[in-house]
Amino acid sequence: MKNRTNNRSYELTDFSKLSNKELAEAFVFPSKTPVTVQEKKEEEDFWIERRKQFANRTPQQQIYDKLLQLKFQLEDYVVSNQYQAVLNFGYFLNEYVNRQEKPDKEFAADIDIKPAVLSQYINNHRRPPEKFVIRLELHSNGMIPALAWFKLLQKDKEHEIMTDTGIRKEESKHIKNKLEFAY
Template identity: 65%
Template sequence: MEKKSKNYQVVDISKISDQDLADAFVFPKTTNSSAEEKREEAEFWSDRRKQFENRTSEQKIYTKLLQLKFQLEEYIGNYKYEEALNFGYFLNEYVSRQEKKDKQFASEVDIKPAVLSQYINNHRKPTEKFVVRLELHSNGMIPAISWFKLVQKDKEHEIMTNQDLRRMESKHVKNHLKLAY
């Protein structure tokens, strides 16, 4: 079997200007008239608006939950603590963005409605089992670890700011280290 060789031209690119290189590899913008560009853009946004308005109920809920996921991830990745953005807030948003009643959601994750209410109102800390159920309920959209990090962020703030706890526990500490700092 005989090999056919292709002839390639070797070019010294050091002799080609940056502009010529860019022109060779970048697709030039077609020169539409300003009126034509505006018409195309208006058409694009009109089509986009129609798609947005014609979303199914399921697509709307998915979008709302995706927004919540990004908001939650941004918050837990941020060092700043905001008391209003606690576990209960995000759990309440998760339930309400699905347009479900608390009782229905509690049933779906096999907890009593009163327990759900305690979680939402920050009267009870969620268990590991519950955050795993949240992950499973969202079909993995919002991982259990994200819910857990949110709980931890609340706990970190509580530990850092609880002066009463420090006063009470100081009674149990003897021989404090006396180091210069």
């Protein structure tokens, strides 16, 4: 049986003539050779050593790991198509502060803002200006770029625009000669 595609001829095999074992051997890669006792011991030793290293991280390394995890969580959320109200700018800012194991007041002093202003940003009572987002990037030594924080703010704003029916109702009062289309 032949099949012609793009002026090439391919021979098709009639698989009905083959046994199940022959088919499996032809399409399934053989499993890895059995692990020796020595290999098992080496793997166990590796994981024991790895757990020791993990447990003996310095406090600074632990904070770094937590912030790196937050960065990846923030970046994944920003590029996703879903909006989750709990994952707003205030949430990520609060996580950023908490993962450093610093009081809000100390963090506010680090970035030269008043603690009350920081609280307003965390609780989404106030939208942060550009300079604040730049300070966050500088404070993290570039680990979490300002662009990621801006994208997060943008995602919040997009959701607000899409769901705020009140502003549409208020602004519709200013519209005359609205275009009419049948669709």
